[in-house]
Amino acid sequence: MDIQLDPARDDLPLMANTSHILVKHYVLDLDVDFESQVIEGTIVLFLEDGNRFKKQNSSIEEACQSESNKACKFGMPEPCHIPVTNARTFSSEMEYNDFAICSKGEKDTSDKDGNHDNQEHASGISSSKYCCDTGNHGSEDFLLVLDCCDLSVLKVEEVDVAAVPGLEKFTRSPELTVVSEEFRNQIVRELVTLPANRWREQLDYYARCSQAPGCGELLFDTDTWSLQIRKTGAQTATDFPHAIRIWYKTKPEGRSVTWTSDQSGRPCVYTVGSPINNRALFPCQEPPVAMSTWQATVRAAASFVVLMSGENSAKPTQLWEECSSWYYYVTMPMPASTFTIAVGCWTEMKMETWSSNDLATERPFSPSEANFRHVGVCSHMEYPCRFQNASATTQEIIPHRVFAPVCLTGACQETLLRLIPPCLSAAHSVLGAHPFSRLDVLIVPANFPSLGMASPHIMFLSQSILTGGNHLCGTRLCHEIAHAWFGLAIGARDWTEEWLSEGFATHLEDVFWATAQQLAPYEAREQQELRACLRWRRLQDEMQCSPEEMQVLRPSKDKTGHTSDSGASVIKHGLNPEKIFMQVHYLKGYFLLRFLAKRLGDETYFSFLRKFVHTFHGQLILSQDFLQMLLENIPEEKRLELSVENIYQDWLESSGIPKPLQRERRAGAECGLARQVRAEVTKWIGVNRRPRKRKRREKEEVFEKLLPDQLVLLLEHLLEQKTLSPRTLQSLQRTYHLQDQDAEVRHRWCELIVKHKFTKAYKSVERFLQEDQAMGVYLYGELMVSEDARQQQLARRCFERTKEQMDRSSAQVVAEMLF
Numbered sequence: 001m002d003i004q005l006d007p008a009r010d011d012l013p014l015m016a017n018t019s020h021i022l023v024k025h026y027v028l029d030l031d032v033d034f035e036s037q038v039i040e041g042t043i044v045l046f047l048e049d050g051n052r053f054k055k056q057n058s059s060i061e062e063a064c065q066s067e068s069n070k071a072c073k074f075g076m077p078e079p080c081h082i083p084v085t086n087a088r089t090f091s092s093e094m095e096y097n098d099f100a101i102c103s104k105g106e107k108d109t110s111d112k113d114g115n116h117d118n119q120e121h122a123s124g125i126s127s128s129k130y131c132c133d134t135g136n137h138g139s140e141d142f143l144l145v146l147d148c149c150d151l152s153v154l155k156v157e158e159v160d161v162a163a164v165p166g167l168e169k170f171t172r173s174p175e176l177t178v179v180s181e182e183f184r185n186q187i188v189r190e191l192v193t194l195p196a197n198r199w200r201e202q203l204d205y206y207a208r209c210s211q212a213p214g215c216g217e218l219l220f221d222t223d224t225w226s227l228q229i230r231k232t233g234a235q236t237a238t239d240f241p242h243a244i245r246i247w248y249k250t251k252p253e254g255r256s257v258t259w260t261s262d263q264s265g266r267p268c269v270y271t272v273g274s275p276i277n278n279r280a281l282f283p284c285q286e287p288p289v290a291m292s293t294w295q296a297t298v299r300a301a302a303s304f305v306v307l308m309s310g311e312n313s314a315k316p317t318q319l320w321e322e323c324s325s326w327y328y329y330v331t332m333p334m335p336a337s338t339f340t341i342a343v344g345c346w347t348e349m350k351m352e353t354w355s356s357n358d359l360a361t362e363r364p365f366s367p368s369e370a371n372f373r374h375v376g377v378c379s380h381m382e383y384p385c386r387f388q389n390a391s392a393t394t395q396e397i398i399p400h401r402v403f404a405p406v407c408l409t410g411a412c413q414e415t416l417l418r419l420i421p422p423c424l425s426a427a428h429s430v431l432g433a434h435p436f437s438r439l440d441v442l443i444v445p446a447n448f449p450s451l452g453m454a455s456p457h458i459m460f461l462s463q464s465i466l467t468g469g470n471h472l473c474g475t476r477l478c479h480e481i482a483h484a485w486f487g488l489a490i491g492a493r494d495w496t497e498e499w500l501s502e503g504f505a506t507h508l509e510d511v512f513w514a515t516a517q518q519l520a521p522y523e524a525r526e527q528q529e530l531r532a533c534l535r536w537r538r539l540q541d542e543m544q545c546s547p548e549e550m551q552v553l554r555p556s557k558d559k560t561g562h563t564s565d566s567g568a569s570v571i572k573h574g575l576n577p578e579k580i581f582m583q584v585h586y587l588k589g590y591f592l593l594r595f596l597a598k599r600l601g602d603e604t605y606f607s608f609l610r611k612f613v614h615t616f617h618g619q620l621i622l623s624q625d626f627l628q629m630l631l632e633n634i635p636e637e638k639r640l641e642l643s644v645e646n647i648y649q650d651w652l653e654s655s656g657i658p659k660p661l662q663r664e665r666r667a668g669a670e671c672g673l674a675r676q677v678r679a680e681v682t683k684w685i686g687v688n689r690r691p692r693k694r695k696r697r698e699k700e701e702v703f704e705k706l707l708p709d710q711l712v713l714l715l716e717h718l719l720e721q722k723t724l725s726p727r728t729l730q731s732l733q734r735t736y737h738l739q740d741q742d743a744e745v746r747h748r749w750c751e752l753i754v755k756h757k758f759t760k761a762y763k764s765v766e767r768f769l770q771e772d773q774a775m776g777v778y779l780y781g782e783l784m785v786s787e788d789a790r791q792q793q794l795a796r797r798c799f800e801r802t803k804e805q806m807d808r809s810s811a812q813v814v815a816e817m818l819f
Helices: 050-063 093-098 181-192 196-210 367-372 405-430 471-482 499-516 520-545 584-600 602-616 625-632 646-654 660-667 673-690 708-719 727-735 741-756 759-771 777-785 789-802 809-817
Strands: 013-015 021-033 038-049 141-148 151-159 214-217 218-223 226-228 242-252 257-261 267-272 292-301 304-306 315-321 323-334 343-344 345-348 400-404 437-442 452-455 458-461 490-491 568-569 619-622
Touching: 021 196, 038 181, 038 304, 141 584, 151 218, 151 226, 151 437, 181 196, 196 292, 196 568, 257 471, 267 458, 267 809, 292 304, 304 323, 304 452, 315 759, 400 405, 405 499, 405 602, 452 471, 458 471, 458 520, 471 708, 490 499, 490 520, 499 520, 499 777, 520 584, 520 625, 520 673, 520 708, 584 646, 584 660, 602 625, 619 625, 625 646, 646 660, 673 708, 708 741, 708 789, 727 741, 741 759, 759 777, 759 789, 777 789, 777 809
Parallel strands: 021 292, 400 437, 437 458, 490 619
Antiparallel strands: 013 568, 021 038, 038 242, 141 226, 151 214, 151 242, 218 226, 257 267, 267 343, 292 323, 304 343, 315 323, 345 400, 452 458
């Protein structure tokens, strides 16, 4: 590989040689074993060599360089309905069980070095020797490099797709009558390029090919970050087998999934959104440019539910008394990092009653909204696209299900279940067609390190969003729904440009949430200004507490999107454990989009955004794609000094707070909701200054009822006070019922408790650290910085209780604080 890695740095390498060869489709056939905490089975890769896909990509790029170009049109005669597929068709018990993987019943701790071979054959492959150049290079064999770590690879073989009846029709050359490498590769080339309206047939052929016999083992080797495969005599990507099967198993310590217990104490495993993505779950091509489809058969004990990021709502097929099989698939090509799985004893949550007082119900499609429903023209590679389906574009509320441990049934019914329809409807009213046909929502275990994570067709939410009313649940739900458009349907071509996902989702969550609540324009504006005020305070804190180099939204500058000749690259700070707790990409990205929306006006901006979604869905973008199209659509009188270069300089390529934002905050007047909070802060400061014994005739202070965001702001202002008496803190708790508020409010309350050593409320801090792990990491720091023996003891006690289940990055950061 022509990239140099410095082991002392925290960068994440992407090793796959995607410039030479691409995975077009994965077929996974896996068993989940909770006793050994191992997922094992096979994965079949269908490949396309570089010459073919470079031609396809260049033709698409030429046609779609800017909004002004005509979009490419692909024939799509069949709308993308969810097919009904029998999972039995795609699993072969005999072939799977014929291959003994390893004994079950205990955690696998063997193969610590991660190196394996087919008998002794692969031992001669040197990682350093073969990673220098993985393309066509003289007499050496071509090397397929996959991203891979923490996996035990047991065997790699070529798949004899020519043995599958009926596939011979995919060979165009009549002279290819003898089964050869060229013959098999031609079959795969034709299979991966079938038109989108034949997707059912294509999935069926993929499944049948994945069960075909092997026709020769391949040499392989592994190092820390990659799996390298070669075939003797195959010197180019064109000559390399285009269908290969890998037998492997995960390791219990693998970082792509977390083995833990749910809130009811039952075992579960799920993809945790690790910095290394899915390379410890299956060998894959991690770079975003490797857009692929997949299908998966997953077996688990019959008491477990398997949820995945597939586009079908799978139902279990009972294989034998104690085992069920689940089958999922996707037809929209996406990066391998979007693959998601969760296996546990989840229960589907149902609404007991439906009230007409709920935020919103499904409403008919109004003609005034029809102006942004585009049908039939798309710019992406061919797949069954919802934007080309007239009925899909008018579907305000997509089918959805909610899963959680049974102990959370009441909390889900009280908040989450009621909020999903209006939030989905609001998103549709702002951006148009939902990019994905369905949505599963899963309440994940307490060790989940964030409030939410969006994947295609499935969303993980923290239990922290279920308490304290609708507000936190609604805003987080809207944030993750926004990722369906920005982050998933439209992805960043370079992962260092996280703002293209998180900045958009943060900006849109406010718009969606105001729409879902059916707020009047003035109320919506006030709510959004208050949230901008809170984010401004957070951004200032972030700038003070983070290294300058991690405050830059486009750290690679002119090299953004560039890779080595092989396609390998490095994600700056991708392995830094503190990075997952930083919000700079959320906040600076949000303020940039807010700045642009104000310059254009909301009506113009959101009209443009719908146009942008239509132009770029199903594609990967860089910052310049968005900014160039935006500037093309800004009327000359509103553009003023705006240019791509100025925006790079002011917002994306510099550390610290952008100068335009500083000017805006200095000039801007405080919103009414924030002024109301200031008045309440003044009252509390007065209460705190009063002597313990008051005069009889002195009036009790009357406090206004505050919204959750106002409570957060109130507590942040009070955190700036040098001292607050226990009497004042107790009165605060009693006045606002702080222990019953949402997690954002309770977090600030815990900070006040720690700062002022309010011992009567230490139980609230303990509860927060155990039940709200997604938000509690920095509380550990506050407890330790105080140098108070009792607080430090509390921190260590809570960490001892939770460290075994805690997310790995969180545990690492907390351990550094405590010891």
